[in-house]
Amino acid sequence: MAFLLCLGLLLADLVTPFVGAASPKSWSSMPNRCAAGSNCVVPAEEHWLLDWSPPELASLTIRGKLEWDRGIDDLQLTAGYVLVEGKGTLEIGTESQPMSNLATINLTDAQASPHPTLGSRFLAGQDKAQILMHGRPLGTWTLLARDVAQGESEMELKEDPRALSWRIGDVIGIATTNRGRTQPYKIVDLGPAGSKTVKIDPPAAADYWGGWRPIHHASGRSSSPIKCRLYVN
Structure with missing residues (x-):
């Protein structure tokens, strides 16, 4: 004891x-x-x-x-x-x-x-x-809801950026679709309440895939293509 x-x-x-x-x-x-x-x-x-x-x-x-x-x-x-x-x-x-x-x-x-x-x-x-x-609760990643073309300044996300606690002035990165280095972008505006869009600066430096995209692949057993959908970010 x-x-x-x-x-x-x-x-x-x-x-x-x-x-x-x-x-x-x-x-x-x-x-x-x-x-x-x-x-x-x-x-x-x-x-x-x-x-x-x-x-x-x-x-x-x-x-x-x-x-x-x-x-x-x-x-x-x-x-x-x-x-x-x-x-x-x-x-x-x-x-x-x-x-x-x-x-x-x-x-x-x-x-x-x-x-x-x-x-x-x-x-x-x-x-x-x-x-x-202890910082603010923060969603650290999400997916692109549609493609973002090189030069675009607005992108649509799968989730509401406000629900992720994202703010104007935050710096984000977009995963590259092809080989290359991820570039930082600053959030300069959030879309209207209820929307899932953000505006970034500088504009997109490359094309980024987003949303659902059909993938066609020829099977080894037959010549018929296999169709599938892939959600990319």
Whole structure:
């Protein structure tokens, strides 16, 4: 019984979350806390809210908690590296409150010197740290409902892009029908509500097959063709 009790205490210690101030400090209200090019530290027991895009840092070490503001779009954190250590927490959305806006972490070569064990340009956690990232629920792929010709800017999908949580500004790729590299396209418009169309930029760089297509194949046993339909994307 004593052994089980000790084991229970050990496990509880391993998963102890960050404990600190209930209300986070707004980082934008203390812009001089971490100057450009500095080695910035979120101290243990402190809870910061990332509600602005701070200047480029040499490094950011999180020993307390850094929470990304879910209500602001296109915030950017730029640093040579980001290290979460001790019982620190980096939170970019939670399972119950996912991040629905664009959040970007840029890792540069700005650090004065590499970390002694982890090197350069990394996002990492060590010790009992937590890195929590939960984005919006997203359908990551679908099929083309019809062919898309080279030069076309509108394509029809098999599913409603809104039901997939696709948005204007998202970047998608279209699988090539022939050999070649998949090119990224930006969604610049969604069709009317209830439609399944999106507009892309740049226009399609090649022809893409979509929808049902009859395939004729001569059987080895007879000269009669076999007709089938293939849904291609």
